[in-house]
Amino acid sequence: MKAYALEKGKAVYRALQAKKVHTMVDVLPATHNMGTARMGKDPSTSVCNSWGQTHDIPNLFVSDGSLFPTVGCENPTLTIVALVLRQADYLSGLLNHGEI
Ligand SMILES: Cc1cc2nc3c(=O)[nH]c(=O)nc-3n(C[C@H](O)[C@H](O)[C@H](O)COP(=O)(O)OP(=O)(O)OC[C@H]3O[C@@H](n4cnc5c(N)ncnc54)[C@H](O)[C@@H]3O)c2cc1C
Known part of the structure; x- marks a missing residue:
């Protein structure tokens, strides 16, 4: 789920012409x-x-x-x-x- 959400999030930023996308997936222990x-x-x-x-x-x-x-x-x-x-x-x- 995390990997899927991460890819979707990146796609949103890319669609908004983000120059660089940072991820923190390995340091987030909590889930909501x-x-x-x-x-x-x-x-x-x-x-x-x-x-x-x-x-x-x-x-x-x-x-x-x-x-x-x-x-x-x-x-x-x-x-x-x-x-x-x-x-x-x-x-x-x-x-x-x-x-x-
Ligand atoms: C590491 C971590 C840190 C977090 N820190 C925060 C924070 O600081 N502040 C904040 O607001 N939120 C925080 N959260 C999120 C918060 O804990 C959850 O959003 C919240 O507890 C969800 O409540 P809930 O009642 O929906 O589910 P849960 O609290 O997950 O309750 C579900 C219950 O159902 C039981 N259950 C599951 N399946 C069955 C079954 N088949 N039969 C009987 N019982 C079952 C489970 O054992 C559990 O007791 C954190 C989450 C994590 C994992």
């Missing part, structure tokens, strides 16, 4: 893997709604970095935690009202 169960309004382009509830199965919730529709440039964990706390409130409301 996000996406694959992205949230969104449209079930044809997303897996979950903005609460992490899957469009297809109402009582199935996703609570991790896979919810992200895109990747920012900063560390994701606090945003993952904020989304999960928000989701817990929503979930508790649904359970209390017998909606799921």
